[in-house]
Amino acid sequence: MTGRNEQWRIDLRAKIKAKERTNTIRVKMPELDPVYRGKVRDEEVNLGLTAELAMQEAQRCLDCAKPTCMEGCPVSISIPDFIKRIEVGEFLEAAKVLKRTSALPAVCGRVCPQERQCEAHCIHLKMKKEPVAIGHLERFVADYERESGQISVPEVQPPNGIKIAVVGSGPAGLSFAGDMVKMGYEVHVFEALHEIGGVLKYGIPEFRLPNDVVDVEIDNLRAMGVKFFKNTIIGKTITIKELEEADFKGIFVASGAGLPRFMNIKGENLVGIMSSNEYLTRVNLMDAASDDSDTPVYKGKKVAVIGGGNTAMDSIRTALRLGAEKAMIVYRRTEKEMPARAEEVKHAKEEGIEFLMLHNPIEYIGDEFGRVTHMVLQAMELGEPDASGRRSPIPIEGKTRTVEVDEVIVSIGVSPNPLIAQSTPQLETTKWGTLVVNQETMQSSSMPKVFAGGDIVRGGATVILAMGDGRRAAKSMDEWIRGKS
Amino acid sequence: MNKILSKEYFSEKVVKFVVEAPQIAKARRAGHFVMVRVGKKGERIPLTIADADVERGTITLVVQRTGVSSSKLCALELGDYITDLVGPLGQATRVENFGTVVCACGGVGTAPMLPIVTAMKKAGNKVITVLAARTKDLVILEEQMRENSDEIIVMTDDGSYGTKGLVTDGLETVLKREKVDLCMTIGPAIMMKFVSLLTKKYNVPTIASLNTIMVDGTGMCGACRVTVGGKTKFVCVDGPEFDAHQVDFDEMLMRLGGYREQEREAMERSSSKS
Ligand SMILES: Cc1cc2nc3c(=O)[nH]c(=O)nc-3n(C[C@H](O)[C@H](O)[C@H](O)COP(=O)(O)OP(=O)(O)OC[C@H]3O[C@@H](n4cnc5c(N)ncnc54)[C@H](O)[C@@H]3O)c2cc1C
Ligand SMILES: Cc1cc2nc3c(=O)[nH]c(=O)nc-3n(C[C@H](O)[C@H](O)[C@H](O)COP(=O)(O)OP(=O)(O)OC[C@H]3O[C@@H](n4cnc5c(N)ncnc54)[C@H](O)[C@@H]3O)c2cc1C
Ligand code: SF4
Ligand code: SF4
Ligand code: FES
Numbered sequence: 159m160t161g162r163n164e165q166w167r168i169d170l171r172a173k174i175k176a177k178e179r180t181n182t183i184r185v186k187m188p189e190l191d192p193v194y195r196g197k198v199r200d201e202e203v204n205l206g207l208t209a210e211l212a213m214q215e216a217q218r219c220l221d222c223a224k225p226t227c228m229e230g231c232p233v234s235i236s237i238p239d240f241i242k243r244i245e246v247g248e249f250l251e252a253a254k255v256l257k258r259t260s261a262l263p264a265v266c267g268r269v270c271p272q273e274r275q276c277e278a279h280c281i282h283l284k285m286k287k288e289p290v291a292i293g294h295l296e297r298f299v300a301d302y303e304r305e306s307g308q309i310s311v312p313e314v315q316p317p318n319g320i321k322i323a324v325v326g327s328g329p330a331g332l333s334f335a336g337d338m339v340k341m342g343y344e345v346h347v348f349e350a351l352h353e354i355g356g357v358l359k360y361g362i363p364e365f366r367l368p369n370d371v372v373d374v375e376i377d378n379l380r381a382m383g384v385k386f387f388k389n390t391i392i393g394k395t396i397t398i399k400e401l402e403e404a405d406f407k408g409i410f411v412a413s414g415a416g417l418p419r420f421m422n423i424k425g426e427n428l429v430g431i432m433s434s435n436e437y438l439t440r441v442n443l444m445d446a447a448s449d450d451s452d453t454p455v456y457k458g459k460k461v462a463v464i465g466g467g468n469t470a471m472d473s474i475r476t477a478l479r480l481g482a483e484k485a486m487i488v489y490r491r492t493e494k495e496m497p498a499r500a501e502e503v504k505h506a507k508e509e510g511i512e513f514l515m516l517h518n519p520i521e522y523i524g525d526e527f528g529r530v531t532h533m534v535l536q537a538m539e540l541g542e543p544d545a546s547g548r549r550s551p552i553p554i555e556g557k558t559r560t561v562e563v564d565e566v567i568v569s570i571g572v573s574p575n576p577l578i579a580q581s582t583p584q585l586e587t588t589k590w591g592t593l594v595v596n597q598e599t600m601q602s603s604s605m606p607k608v609f610a611g612g613d614i615v616r617g618g619a620t621v622i623l624a625m626g627d628g629r630r631a632a633k634s635m636d637e638w639i640r641g642k643s
Numbered sequence: 644m645n646k647i648l649s650k651e652y653f654s655e656k657v658v659k660f661v662v663e664a665p666q667i668a669k670a671r672r673a674g675h676f677v678m679v680r681v682g683k684k685g686e687r688i689p690l691t692i693a694d695a696d697v698e699r700g701t702i703t704l705v706v707q708r709t710g711v712s713s714s715k716l717c718a719l720e721l722g723d724y725i726t727d728l729v730g731p732l733g734q735a736t737r738v739e740n741f742g743t744v745v746c747a748c749g750g751v752g753t754a755p756m757l758p759i760v761t762a763m764k765k766a767g768n769k770v771i772t773v774l775a776a777r778t779k780d781l782v783i784l785e786e787q788m789r790e791n792s793d794e795i796i797v798m799t800d801d802g803s804y805g806t807k808g809l810v811t812d813g814l815e816t817v818l819k820r821e822k823v824d825l826c827m828t829i830g831p832a833i834m835m836k837f838v839s840l841l842t843k844k845y846n847v848p849t850i851a852s853l854n855t856i857m858v859d860g861t862g863m864c865g866a867c868r869v870t871v872g873g874k875t876k877f878v879c880v881d882g883p884e885f886d887a888h889q890v891d892f893d894e895m896l897m898r899l900g901g902y903r904e905q906e907r908e909a910m911e912r913s914s915s916k917s
Contacts, residue, residue, distance in 0.1 A: 350729065351859070352680060352726075352727040388727070389727050389729040390666070391729060391730075394670065394731060394732060395666050395667060395670055395730065395731070396666060416861075416863040417862055417863065418863070418864065420868075420875060427869075427894055429897060429900070432864075432866065433864060436858055436865055439858055439864055440858060444686065444687070445684065448684070450684050451686075452682075452684060452715070453686040527897065527900065528898070528900070575862055575863065576862070577861065577862065577880075
């Protein structure tokens with residue numbers, strides 16, 4: 159990128175001293191009051207930056223010669239390029255920069271774990287200052303473009319008549335579909351559920367990622383010519399083999415990791431204990447908390463969520479919004495090891511969620527109707543670091559406590575849904591059920607027509623990684639198809 | 644969106660629909676089910692695929708009205724569209740010539756038993772159907788069952804029709820009388836529990852088709868989980884049919900009651916509206 163050497167950038171850098179830039183205090187994201195937001199289900203907590211705040215924050219960025227922030231971004235977004243355009247008020251231009259690399263900037267700006275990715279590598283940290291709020295700025299630009307009504311529908315090549323199938327409509331499938339349709343392919347996306355969007359729709363709640371934000375992207379893809387087929391399960395309704403026979407020249411499997419894990423401990427099947435997938439699907443996909451929905455959901459008063467990831471935070475904060483008087487996170491390590499985004503943990507605490515660290519359930523107790531009434535927790539301590547570098551929790555002999563609950567949501571991770579692998583025995587899988595692909599090209603090791611990416615390859619990962627996989631797979635599938643003809 | 648091509652009343656509470664669904668018709672096997680949703684605020688409910696016509700691209704559903712969602716479906720008319728229909732789901736029934744098969748069903752299990760009775764008969768089995776209901780008015784699908792069975796025994800709790808007694812009484816008459824190679828059972832969990840206890844006594848292998856609460860029907864949520872042989876299984880992907888003698892029916896009964904309160908409220912809400 160030559161961008162940095164353009165005259166306007168040089169002038170801009172000279173305008174304010176680096177020292178002054180770093181000394182400016184990081185912008186605060188305006189947010190809903192914690193007491194108020196704990197009672198409303200579908201209002202987004204973060205309100206977004208104003209243009210003024212965004213331009214002020216953009217000033218903090220030093221437009222580094224070697225922008226280390228980009229090394230932290232899994233898709234290497236040209237971070238200073240878009241930020242400097244914000245500084246001069248060229249918001250729509252900034253949006254164009256983002257879209258060169260990211261298919262879903264409004265989503266990633268909201269849900270990326272920035273504190274571990276781009277922002278973790280910002281030069282400001284070396285100077286003991288807070289990093290530039292890259293995520294907030296990314297969200298601002300994407301929202302600005304969407305709200306301006308001037309979304310640029312990307313140019314689409316003339317149709318090349320080649321049919322491509324996509325399995326699953328989460329971030330991996332959507333970003334792949336976008337890139338392929340741009341190159342002129344006829345793209346058919348098959349989705350098992352009755353909604354398009356994957357976890358972005360059925361998992362992540364409205365108060366963190368409004369459905370409208372996702373729908374705009376989906377409508378955009380439709381406008382570009384992508385065809386969506388809901389209620390179609392590949393492996394059940396149509397098999398991979400039938401797709402091949404129907405002349406699909408390439409198949410991108412992006413079916414995610416939708417299989418919930420349980421701990422298999424005593425009493426786990428009691429009434430009132432469920433997976434976070436079940437809980438969030440009822441509330442988000444089926445709108446079960448609304449009076450006019452036919453799907454029921456428990457509205458527990460004393461709710462515990464087991465786990466420390468984003469899914470756990472989303473579940474417990476949903477429970478709070480459905481009227482829980484006591485809402486707690488139970489996690490077997492300490493807050494430091496929790497995989498959730500820092501912002502979600504902060505928001506959860508502000509809302510009054512209790513954090514019960516270094517505890518792990520070992521049994522649930524129910525009443526005569528089989529409803530859960532108590533959980534027995536084993537106290538833990540941290541031992542030596544394991545292979546992954548994380549200190550592993552070990553039980554403290556004989557130290558347990560019993561806590562009253564009327565609802566427990568188990569959020570200890572997900573595995574790949576086995577439907578496709580089961581119905582396609584030729585597909586090579588790992589012992590965890592993930593599909594084996596070439597890490598560079600995302601092409602299946604056993605079925606060359608099949609490419610795969612996102613959680614079905616990585617296990618539970620992130621939106622940005624899934625999206626990046628989709629883009630890489632599109633590039634290499636295109637090369638592979640053209641190479642053959 | 645799937646179009647309803649025909650609607651027929653088997654009784655006031657039981658409706659047979661033929662629905663356009665060419666891909667499902669092609670892929671389905673006996674024992675598979677679909678998830679159905681009616682209306683934008685509708686619930687996803689599981690229904691067995693009673694029959695399919697690959698040529699016409701249709702599937703047949705036999706629905707018994709029990710609560711809000713089945714009532715909404717039953718209210719749809721010829722030419723209407725079902726909002727969402729997805730499948731075929733679950734593992735297919737193992738259909739082969741076992742010899743003598745007794746199919747014991749009652750209540751909510753009667754409709755999904757029909758395709759099994761039909762398939763077992765077609766495979767050359769001697770099929771004896773025990774059809775149970777609380778009272779005469781609730782006896783459904785008798786004629787259709789009779790057509791596909793070698794013998795049919797109708798039982799009512801109050802003796803208002805057929806023989807007075809429970810499904811297990813009818814079943815025991817058969818078990819005492821002749822050698823049975825397989826028992827299939829579908830119905831309320833409490834009924835299946837007692838069928839299972841009985842056939843265990845007579846050492847007759849028994850398959851129960853479990854009708855647990857489901858949300859997605861694709862293995863994503865775990866709402867449908869049951870304990871079979873000491874292990875947790877998902878009915879929608881591992882089942883719905885399991886070795887009845889291994890199923891923890893007490894746990895299943897307890898889990899089925901989980902949303903009773905909300906279901907009752909929903910029924911009251913929707914009936915006060917109409
Ligand atoms: C509650 C929750 C919160 C999260 N929060 C964050 C966060 O804050 N930040 C972050 O980066 N990540 C977060 N994640 C993780 C992130 O959402 C996932 O890593 C990402 O969505 C994976 O994308 P994907 O496209 O691979 O799969 P998914 O989004 O899972 O989409 C897969 C789609 O495929 C469909 N499908 C599955 N099988 C079939 C089939 N056989 N035929 C047709 N369709 C099929 C599914 O129904 C689904 O719609 C969160 C996850 C959850 C559950
Ligand atoms: C794999 C499978 C296949 C099925 N096939 C058929 C079919 O072919 N035809 C058919 O009519 N029904 C079938 N069912 C049952 C059907 O799904 C339920 O009747 C339906 O979900 C009821 O929804 P509702 O909202 O109308 O009633 P709800 O309001 O949910 O329930 C009304 C009353 O019925 C009871 N009830 C609800 N569901 C069940 C159940 N699964 N078992 C026992 N009692 C229940 C409730 O406890 C309540 O008292 C099947 C179920 C499963 C799991
Ligand atoms: S995509 Fe995510 S990691 Fe990359 S710059 Fe944006 S917020 Fe940071
Ligand atoms: S490292 Fe920080 S200051 Fe440097 S370009 Fe990136 S965001 Fe700007
Ligand atoms: S219904 Fe959700 S896993 Fe079976």
